[in-house]
Amino acid sequence: MGDLQVKKQPKKYDVVIVGSGAGGGMATYILANAGLKVCVIEAGEMYDPQKNITQLKNPWDSPRRGASTKYRPFGDFDACYGGWDIDGEPYTKAEGTSWSWWRARMLGGRTNHWGRISLRFGPKDFKRKSIDGLGDDWPIGYEDVKPYYDKIDKLIGVFGTNEGLDNDPDGFFLPPPKPRLHELIIKKGATNAGVKVIPSRLSILTQKIQSTTERGSCFFCGQCGRNCSMAKADFSSTNVLLYPALKTGNVDIVANAMAREVLTNSEGLATGVSYINKDDMMEYQVSGRTVIVAASACESARLLLNSKSDRHPNGLANNSNVVGKYLHDSTGAALGGYLPQLFDRKRYNEDGVGGMHIYSPWWLDNKKLDFPRGYHVEYWGGMSQPSYGFGFDIENQNGKYLVKGKKKEAGGYGVSLKEDYRFFYGAGVGMAGRGEAIPLESNLCEIDPNMVDKFGIPVLRFNVKWSEHEINQAKHMKETFKEVMHQMGAIITWGADDDAKNNYGLSQPGEIIHEGGTVRMGNDPKRSALNKWSQAHDCKNLFCVDGGQFVSQADKNITWTILALSMRASEYIVDEMKKHNL
Amino acid sequence: MDRRKSLKLIATGVIAVPAVIAGCKTDDKKKVEQIVEPTFNLDRNKDELKYEKELLTGEKFFTDHEMATITVLADIIIPKDEVSGSATDAKVPDFIEFIVKDMPSHQTPMRGGLRWLDMQCLKKYEKSFTDCNQQQQIEIVNAIAYPEKAKPGMLQGVKFFNLMRNLTATGFYTTQIGVTDLSYTGNAPTQWNGVPDDVLKQYGLAYSEKEMKECVSFNKT
Numbered sequence: 068m069g070d071l072q073v074k075k076q077p078k079k080y081d082v083v084i085v086g087s088g089a090g091g092g093m094a095t096y097i098l099a100n101a102g103l104k105v106c107v108i109e110a111g112e113m114y115d116p117q118k119n120i121t122q123l124k125n126p127w128d129s130p131r132r133g134a135s136t137k138y139r140p141f142g143d144f145d146a147c148y149g150g151w152d153i154d155g156e157p158y159t160k161a162e163g164t165s166w167s168w169w170r171a172r173m174l175g176g177r178t179n180h181w182g183r184i185s186l187r188f189g190p191k192d193f194k195r196k197s198i199d200g201l202g203d204d205w206p207i208g209y210e211d212v213k214p215y216y217d218k219i220d221k222l223i224g225v226f227g228t229n230e231g232l233d234n235d236p237d238g239f240f241l242p243p244p245k246p247r248l249h250e251l252i253i254k255k256g257a258t259n260a261g262v263k264v265i266p267s268r269l270s271i272l273t274q275k276i277q278s279t280t281e282r283g284s285c286f287f288c289g290q291c292g293r294n295c296s297m298a299k300a301d302f303s304s305t306n307v308l309l310y311p312a313l314k315t316g317n318v319d320i321v322a323n324a325m326a327r328e329v330l331t332n333s334e335g336l337a338t339g340v341s342y343i344n345k346d347d348m349m350e351y352q353v354s355g356r357t358v359i360v361a362a363s364a365c366e367s368a369r370l371l372l373n374s375k376s377d378r379h380p381n382g383l384a385n386n387s388n389v390v391g392k393y394l395h396d397s398t399g400a401a402l403g404g405y406l407p408q409l410f411d412r413k414r415y416n417e418d419g420v421g422g423m424h425i426y427s428p429w430w431l432d433n434k435k436l437d438f439p440r441g442y443h444v445e446y447w448g449g450m451s452q453p454s455y456g457f458g459f460d461i462e463n464q465n466g467k468y469l470v471k472g473k474k475k476e477a478g479g480y481g482v483s484l485k486e487d488y489r490f491f492y493g494a495g496v497g498m499a500g501r502g503e504a505i506p507l508e509s510n511l512c513e514i515d516p517n518m519v520d521k522f523g524i525p526v527l528r529f530n531v532k533w534s535e536h537e538i539n540q541a542k543h544m545k546e547t548f549k550e551v552m553h554q555m556g557a558i559i560t561w562g563a564d565d566d567a568k569n570n571y572g573l574s575q576p577g578e579i580i581h582e583g584g585t586v587r588m589g590n591d592p593k594r595s596a597l598n599k600w601s602q603a604h605d606c607k608n609l610f611c612v613d614g615g616q617f618v619s620q621a622d623k624n625i626t627w628t629i630l631a632l633s634m635r636a637s638e639y640i641v642d643e644m645k646k647h648n649l
Numbered sequence: 650m651d652r653r654k655s656l657k658l659i660a661t662g663v664i665a666v667p668a669v670i671a672g673c674k675t676d677d678k679k680k681v682e683q684i685v686e687p688t689f690n691l692d693r694n695k696d697e698l699k700y701e702k703e704l705l706t707g708e709k710f711f712t713d714h715e716m717a718t719i720t721v722l723a724d725i726i727i728p729k730d731e732v733s734g735s736a737t738d739a740k741v742p743d744f745i746e747f748i749v750k751d752m753p754s755h756q757t758p759m760r761g762g763l764r765w766l767d768m769q770c771l772k773k774y775e776k777s778f779t780d781c782n783q784q785q786q787i788e789i790v791n792a793i794a795y796p797e798k799a800k801p802g803m804l805q806g807v808k809f810f811n812l813m814r815n816l817t818a819t820g821f822y823t824t825q826i827g828v829t830d831l832s833y834t835g836n837a838p839t840q841w842n843g844v845p846d847d848v849l850k851q852y853g854l855a856y857s858e859k860e861m862k863e864c865v866s867f868n869k870t
Binding site for chain 2: 132144228243248252286413417419420452455457477484
């Protein structure tokens, strides 16, 4: 290694951003449009949804018919590169604990395939400690974030309805799509079970949006998971933020660049980022007046913890010792089966938008329940594009129910079996809860002192356990789902085998891929890493704009709030630079 | 050696079992064709391209004899009918060859299941499955195709047939032939205007006034 040297990029940027997902993409967009010179460091490959296309492909375009691989765990047509296990990039877990870590490795990160569920946090979601005494309040309230939610509703676009709910705020919504057949049945069943159902809120353009002429409107292929290459009608950081930002001429993107450290000077201020180029395996440094980390909650924490210096011996932005702590994910539990009334159903194209047309926001009062925080319910079903797994285990179905009025022997083959596949197609139904967990100091990721990845970067060790709050919540989810299924006359075929032994089917921590809390904001520098502007208490030109900054994450998917907070922090950076404070 | 004879020899214990299959394998295995730069009709990233090329240029998994058995079974499971063609019309055996290489967990159950089937045929009919006549093939398939009435000694065969049925159905209904058979009409630009009126009527459902007012509608043409 005699020739190992660090190449310093001569260009000095106003801002260096690590990560290009929702947080990094929004920061790039706002700062570049404000005229600042931005360098984006991305650990994964370049990706252009206009060229890298899986949308509108047929199942047979994939030799594995859309089955998942190690490289695309959500299926061969899914738009996200990355996964649960990445070669040469291990992580470890403390004994007796579990954590599943999804890492996107591409430009735009996981926004290329996310569910587009775009929920504002409500007023109560910022002040949970004041309500139930658990966790902490945010240093900001709904009124601080509302103007940014309003702006991103208009900039990016979201459909939904103003329902006047006290903790699921109204917004600037495009009209939602009409419910599909199974959704009308679910709505009726859920309502009978006492579960409120309203149109879902997804960042999909059901009509053209006023903010840009570059994006079309949804043509209802149901494939948002593949990213909308054809019409740019759903939100991805690539289609909506990064490529438009590149047009300003103010942005350089360095892909396949794994950040190693945030560099600081003798005064403790950030001066740039060092990274390894995964293509040539050479070491590089890029300098900037301000550094933003947006590498995902856990990668950002890892980067900060690995950025040790004389001025920041405990890692950067970590005088409080909270970086990596309070790690939490959404809870999840699911259940599904069939709607017998949909056997032998009439065919028509009901692909709809990619995701549910209806959902259930949290409808109960936790004061009357044995768990402190709520959950929302997502639903699915219908006649979707056949893919790998289609027709599996028909022997568990075709002997149980009359097929066209005939009693059949389970299993079988031949012309009769073909009739069965047609008969049962499109009758599936399912639902999943996504709930709020309590962020605990003891749930954390930290640097594993014994291991580095293939780039020589120390890796994370996770130590996360669910508490009874989450387990009780999952129990309630399952009871609710069973009642909804019962009310709509559905047959449950999976997810009902829950009990205390399997935590009532509660997902493993990390599995819902809504991780947050590791670089949290707060007013007290002793108990938080960032101030209320997403700015490090200990290093004024360092910001964190991903899920890391979340004090708690509500029973709402966090992307819309990441976008709002990133826009807010970015506008603050522009202001502070104008005032020469940065 | 003539396959029929060799199987008979196994039955009488004259030669060891693996020799026969090994014999089939060396006879049947075709030379691996060099594939020049495969193209994909869907996005592939760098790691995937490497992996896909390895799969495509690697050795075949199934022997010709195994493939012949798979082909007969697949067409028993999904034959041509008045609606659509057969499993082989939809190239299901090729899909099965690919998928076991892509998902190695299927390899042992498939290979072992195929051999189990041949051994059953050998014991009963003194022939391999493919050499059995149609009536004999159906007889053995009937013994493993119905999990709830299969005899206890047949359960390994039931398990194999379930897997074979799964892979055949999935391989079939994810082709143009299969998708047309199911009358799946999506994966095409459209305007979602809600559930068709006749279907709403069939299920006794209707959109509420609120839904009609707030949801996106398109002019019906």
